[in-house]
Amino acid sequence: MLHVEIIPVTHYQQNCSFIWCDETLEAALVDPGGEPEKLIARVQRSEFTLTKVLLTHGHMDHVGAVTPIARAFDTPVVGPHRAESFWLDMLDKQASMMGFAPCEPVVPSVWLNDGDVVTLGNRHLQVFHCPGHTPGHVVFVDLDAAIAFVGDVLFKGSVGRTDFPRGNQQQLIDSIHSKLWPLGDHIQFVPGHGPTSTFGAERASNPFVADKHFG
Template sequence: MTQEPPFQVQIVPVTPFQQNCSIIRAANGDAAVIDPGGEVDRIEEAAKAMDATIKKIWLTHGHLDHASGAMELKRRTGAPIEGAHEEEVFWLSQIAEQSKRFGIGNEGENVVPDRWLDDGDTVEIGGVVFDVYFTPGHTPGHVIFHQKDARLAFVGDVLFKGSIGRTDFPRGDHATLIRSITEKLWPLGNDTRFVPGHGPLSTFGEERRSNAFVADHVLAGG
């Protein structure tokens, strides 16, 4: 997927969970990587193919398929890790344990971010600014990144095409997730496209129309 200037986006599915790691390349060649869940070699190769220099690492949340490769990518590039919200230390501090539990081996590594993010913060790459929204529910410290001029959001595991994030993990909460979707995502506009943590892209408008969990008519009980 390629955006119009001032930035391009390359989605690199990583890990056995096929998590959508996104590389955002600004016009000056600087790049941010969202959710490097693993396969750091592949991420670096994709960035090289874009003629992009990785300068930032942004995390939506701390599940192993989204954050396992963050510390290794930081070591290789010197890029600081920004995100998620401080509540996400709950998951970021147990990535290594979770990786062994899921049979991924020793690739997963606990993450210590250089900067925690909160609602109303911004992150920036190559002069392109993204707004940060705090969207708990799937995990306690989940955030999303929104670029208003491009009308594009990176929503991690909050929302998917036709589905929503799981809330049966520790510190997940279904009602909180629904509030995050309706109070933080929907106001960004029906024509806003989003990159979910897994699977194909969609728009908020399409999900409000057809999503079996959060379509307007579903939440209205009709």
């Protein structure tokens, strides 16, 4: 079984997910956006072995703690899609713009593509390239556990902003409709910020992507 603990970090209250396979005790951090000491201490208090850092996209509030964590545990940085190098190359500028202290450069060990599979112990996370909020955004989905880590693609009652450079509203909506909805209404998702929800709940009531708005 895949287990999930959500750890909000930074003044943006970004949802960093500490996830693990209970059969192998292998663990990963999804989108460690800041407060590396807090996240490192949480891993060290656990019985799990951190084997990966997973990234949905390259915005500062999702990657700010990546490099110190990867160094502390000698783990690879997996994701996002290569198109996200646009944002990762701008971390200094992002820090200034978003009110963060400068962070170390983030260099993924592996870039991901749509259709890739990331393993965590005996768990398999399907990778979906979902551009729109950013060009190289990816979503991780454990279909057996019926849980998705969607970054800033989708929120409870909202969707990701598209007014940043290389954002695209239609592309974002298309990503949600074509990549996420077909996975099933039962899928629970952890967004980059705020409470969890399900795809079914958002299809029913989300004012940006609910079925009733798209005939």
